[in-house]
Amino acid sequence: MKSTILFQKKVFTQNNILSIVLIPFFLLVIIPIQAQNVSVELGPNEIGANEQFSITLKIANDRLRRYGDFPDIAGFEKAGTSSSSSTNIINGQISSSYSVTQSYLPSREGTFKLPSFTLAVNDTEVSSPGTTITVGPPKQRNAQNPFFSDPFDNLFGRRNQPQEFVDVKAEAFVALTTSKDTVYLGEGFTTTLAIYLSDKNQAQLQFYDIGKQLTDILKQLRPSSVWEENFNIENINGQPVTINGQGYTQYKIYQATYYPNNTEPIRFPSVPLTMIKYKVAKNPSVFGRRRQEGFKEFKTEPRTVYVRELPPHPLKASVAVGNYRLDESISEQELNTGGSFNYTFKVMGEGNINYIEKPPVRTTDAFDFYEPSVEQNINRRSNQVTGSKAFSYYAVPNEPGEYNLGDYFNWVFFNTASQQYDTLSSDIQVLVEGKSRKNEYISSQDVGSFYNRIAGVNNTLQSRNNDGWLQLAANILIIGMLALVAVITFKK
Known part of the structure; x- marks a missing residue:
């Protein structure tokens, strides 16, 4: 006889367990977040006796810090909650969405009323007009399903x-x-x-x-x-x-x-x-x-x-751990000074994607690199967590020449596959043509009126050793003031 489990609750959701992928707290403090948008979605109002009804709470552009109790429905029992989340950071703006789904199991067939209700979410409230739910006979399932009654x-x-x-x-x-x-x-x-x-x-x-x-x-x-x-x-x-x-x-x-x-x-x-x-x-x-x-x-x-x-290494305390590879792209490789280009440094693979930090960028006069926008994706399937984190840079070249971006972008991590430290470096080379922007930068600065008077001032060298009489006069004046104070004090 085939192994059998009769499953009373066909769809299992974890009760009161909320698992949300959060971006680091410092980003939440520094980067502005768009206004939150909260909504409630109801599941199909016609179900079989062996199916579930659901209420889903969704919030965009804010963390789901707390929410109130989902309503009770006469003729149903709560079967637990499930949750999902996603986060994007583009041009310094965070776009995020979270959802929590409450599932309900019908106790019998019939027609049931879900009255209007209000849910408290963070510091606001969201309302739903309710609905009427019709529970019909159990829907036919595969006889091989071990959960079949x-x-x-x-x-x-x-x-x-x-x-x-x-x-x-x-x-x-x-x-x-x-x-x-x-x-x-x-x-x-x-x-x-x-x-x-x-x-x-x-x-x-x-x-x-x-x-x-x-x-x-x-x-x-x-x-x-x-x-x-x-x-x-x-x-x-x-x-x-x-x-x-x-x-x-x-x-x-x-x-x-x-x-x-x-x-x-x-x-x-x-x-x-x-x-x-x-x-x-x-x-x-x-x-x-x-x-x-x-x-x-x-x-x-x-x-x-x-x-x-981890084995000894200067960056041991801060490196990410996993099995990663680099996927990079650039908008163009033949550039002109003063122009601009976009470069994306994308880390992909298996590991704690949340822990991946942006690569340190070497600072030189050849390029101006601005803070990157960040996009993160996490996949949980096949008994492993994989994903990617992309850092997209906007940059301006200042000096002509041939450059290897590997001299500017290097990201060190501990490779769990080889069990040693590894480095992801850029393989892209760029050619920059045009005039140097050094002089352009200097001329664009306002040096002020002090420097504008240089051309009209006498530049003859003069000795500063003939100012002894000034010191003598100052000493006499100080002695006179002390004598005056002494006289006034004596008279009093």
Whole structure:
């Protein structure tokens, strides 16, 4: 018989867990942000009894610092929340968007009213007129789906009298796995919490209050000294895997990549996961109960990930860690002094994209490089975090000649693939023609009236050693003043 999990909540979203990709705080302070825009979107108002209704809160151009409780809907129960975010920085302006989705599970078929409601968001409020939700019969699903319910549980609303049930052994286990056992400081490793069902399993299992359980589990699992990139699992789908030569189906419950901030070992304790486990009727009939509900607790094994120091290097304390490559572009390579060009230094690959800083640019008289605009993209898929961070520079050439931009743009990082320090350097060469802008720069400066008088002033050298009489006169004047003060004081 095929392994089966009966999933009470088809779409799983993490309850009260908000994972937002933030840009560094100093950018939020220094760079102006556009006005925020807040909206509420409602899901389809016609759903099946085995589907979910959703309310999505969206905010643009501001961080989602806090928000109020989503409304309760009669005939529905809350199934947890999920979140997403994106951030762009162009010409010093931040463009960002965040969204939080609350999912609801219908408890029965029928027509339900969602009254108008108001949500508090940051320091403002947003309103929705509400809607009417129609819940129809369950929509047909693939019979191979392990979350498909038994259609004979309540056929015609009839149940047989209590009968004998037998316990079937569950060939399943819950495990917390990590992609690596040892990492360098700042190197990412992916942590996965999942339940595994053997292909030989015959027991029927069902997730029980998974949103609340996961919230409690993550309070124990989440390390305090890491940067987290949460994969935000919204749908629990089975994936075939092989363990020790035996076939299993893996159902991921939680997955995130952690980047350690210090060298202390990261210890994951053993955590429990409670599942609903059904006993099956010894002599099932078409109109009788075919199973009896019970509970079974699974536990993970404790796990430790060790963190190593980076090798010695002058930039050891500030370099990014990962497996990166350079993708660069320039608007044109044949330039004229006084003109302008755009150059993009784009770092791509696997690692903590948020930690990537702009490359240090060498300052010379040959070019004027202005502060770059920044664009960041992060992808969380296939058990890894990849992405890119692009720094787009506006520049003006000042001196004619041939230049290698590699002399100006170099970015050092620790390469986790080679386990040594590496440098991304520009390979672009530019040819600058025209006159030097040095004299143009000097002539453009206002030297003031003092320098304008130079041409009309006598430039004959004169000695400054004949000013002794001035010192004598000054000394006599000082003595006279002291004598006057003494006389006045004596008379008083």
